[in-house]
Amino acid sequence: MRSASSQAPALAGTWCRLHPLSPVARIGITLGVVVLVGVPTVSGGAGAPGRLADLIPVAAVAVLGVAASVISWLVTRWRVVGDELQIDTGLVYRQSLRFPLRRVQAVDIVAPLTARLLGLAEVRIVSAGAGHQHGRLAYLSNQDAAAVRAQLLALAHGLAAETPEPPALPLFRVANGRLIAASVLRGAWLVVIAVVVVVAILAAVYPAATGARPGESGAETVASLISGIATGIAALGLDTARSVNGDFDFTIGEAPDGLRLHRGLLQKRHETIPYGRIQAVRVIQPLLWRPFGWARVELDVARQPEGHGQGEARQLAHLLAPVATLDEARWLISRVAPGAPATLTRAGAPPRRAVVRAPLSYHYLSIWHDQRWLVTRTGRLRPATVIVPLEKVQSIRLESGPLLRGLRLANLRVDTAGRRWVAEALCRDEGEAAAMVDRLSGLARRARRLS
Amino acid sequence: MEFRRPSPRMWIARQTVLGVSSLLLMALLGALGALLLGGPGGLAGIAISLALAVATWFVERGRYRSWGYLERDDDLMVRRGLLFHRLTVVPFGRMQFVDVTAGPVDRLFDLATVQLHTAAAATDARIPGLRSADAAQLRDRLAALGEARTSGI
DSSP: OHHHHHHHHHHHTOOBOOOTTHHHHHHHHHHHHHHHHHHHHHHHTTTOHHHHHHHHHHHHHHHHHHHHHHHHHHHOEEEEETTEEEEEEOSSSOEEEEEEGGGEEEEEEEEOHHHHHTTEEEEEEEEOSTTOOOEEEEEEEHHHHHHHHHHHHHHHTTOOTTOOOOOOEEEEEOOHHHHHHHHHOOHHHHHHHHHHHHHHHHHHHHHHHHTTSOSSHHHHHHHHHHHHHHHHHHHHHHHHHHHHHHHTTOEEEEETTEEEEEEOSSSEEEEEEETTOEEEEEEEOOGGGGGGTEEEEEEEEBOOOTTTTTTHHHHTOEEEEEEEEHHHHHHHHHHHSTTOOOOOOGGGOOOGGGGGTOTTTTTTOEEEEOSSEEEEEEOSSSOEEEEEEGGGEEEEEEEEOHHHHHTTEEEEEEEESBSSOOEEEEEEEHHHHHHHHHHHHHHHHHHHHHO | OOOBOOOHHHHHHHHHHHHHHHHHHHHHHHHHHHHHHOHHHHHHHHHHHHHHHHHHHHHHHHHHHHOEEEEOSSEEEEEEOSSSEEEEEEEGGGOOEEEEEOOHHHHHTTEEEEEEEOSSTTOOEEEEEEEHHHHHHHHHHHHHHHHHHOOOO
C-alpha cells in the first residue's frame, strides 16, 4: 500500500513518477537474454581473456539498456488535472501528452510476464482521433493500475473521480480446451498436411523411379523438403501457441459502465470497453469450425490508424469471444448490441446475375437493416458478418467498376470510426443500391439524433 | 438537386498540363526515332506521342466531367470516377475537419482542392478544381454546418 498512497496525488493533480521498479520490468526480458548469453560465456571460458572480451559488447548493450530505461523512468511524470490525463516524458525530445478523458475509448491493463512477476502492470489509454498516441503508464503497481483505471473510467463517464469501480458480473467464459481445439483447427494446418501427404507420396514414388540411377540426389531433395516442412510447422505451431497464450482463460464481465475482458496465460490483459463506444461487431465462421458450429466474435472501437504502435494495434483488437457457439455468439451480441440481429436470411441476397461477378462468395453476400442496425455479410469460405449501429455511420460509399456496371450492379460500403472493418454490401442492384444510400443516410441521421 | 461541377478552369489547367507534357514527349520520341531510324522514325515517334495525347485527352475529359458534388440538407455527396464510379455521402455531423490544398499548377490557375475528413479512414471525399475563393467559401460553410450538427463518435 506504500505505493498506492504515493500514486494517489497523481490523480489529485500532483506530478508523480511511475513505479520505481518500472525500469526493471521494462528491461526484464533483455536482461534475461544477457544473463543467458553471458553466464555460459564467462563460466565456460574462466581465465581466458579472449572470452571475457567477447562479453564486452553484451555488457555494453545491457548497461545502455539499463541506463535508458532508468532515464526514461526519471524523466517521465504523469497526473490527472480536471478531465485531462497529462504525461510528460522524453529526455532529448520532451513530449507533453494530453488525453482528454471524455474522448477515452477504452482503458486497458496489460501485464507482461516480467511485470507480473514484480507485481506491476501497464495502464493503456486508447483515445479517439487521428494523430493521437496511446497514453501508456508503464508501470504501476497492480492496485494502482486498478485504481487508476477505475478513476479514469469514472472521469471518462463524467462521474466524480472517487466513484469506485462498479462490480462486474461474469457474462461469458471460454473453456480452455475449446480454445486450444479452435486454435489448432486452422486452414494453414490443412495446407501443411496436404504438403506432407504430397511429399510422402513423392518420396514413396521417386526412389523407385530414380532407383536405377546412382547417387543420392533424390534422398537429398526429400531431406531438404522435410526440413522445410518442419520449419513451416514450427512457425505455425508458434503462431497457434501465441494465440492460445493471448486468449487463455478468456472471461468477459458486464459492469454498468462497460465490458470487462480478462485474458492471457503469460501476459495478462484486462481490457475495458465502455458501452456506446462500439463501432462495429463482426462474427467470423472459419471453414474448419463449421462442423462444431463455432464462431469468433470481435468488436471494433474508434482508435488511431493501425501500424502506429507496430504490433500493438493488432494486439489491442477487442475480442468478444475467441471461440463461441453460434447461440452463445448471438446471445453475446444481444448483450452488447441490444436488438441487433446476428444472423441473416437469404432475403437480403443480391440479384441472381451477381453470380457472374462473385461466383465463390455469392451464397454468403447479404445485407439487412432496420431502424438502428445494419448487418452485412461477405466471404468465400469463411463468412464474415459485420453489424454496424446506424448512429455510428461516418460515410456511405457507392462504387462500381466496368464489370459491375455491365451487370447493372454496384458495391455499397458503410464506414465507421472503427479502423478495422467496413460493412460491405457487394454486388447489389444499381437502383436498389442508390435507393439504399438515401434510405441509410436518412436512418443514420435519425439514429444520430435519437442517440 | 443537380450535382455541382468543378470550375471549367480545372479543365483548362488539365489541358495545359497535358499539352505541355505531350509537346515534351513529342520532342523526345521524335528525336529518338530520328536518331535511331532516320526521318520516318522521327515521324513515327511524333505520331505515337500524338495518339497518346489524344487518348489521354479523352480520358482526362471523362474524368473531369465525372467530378461532382452536391450539398444536401444534412450531408455532402461527392461523385467521381470515369471507369470506376464512386459516390461518397458524408453527413455534416461527421466531418472532423476540412482541408483546402492547392498545388503549384492549381495556384497558377487560381484553383484549390477541398478535402473532407471524418473519423473513418476509408472516407474519401475530395472536391478538386474549385476557384480558390469558392473553395474557401465551401470550406467555411462546411465547417459551420459540421459545427452545428456535430455528434460524438
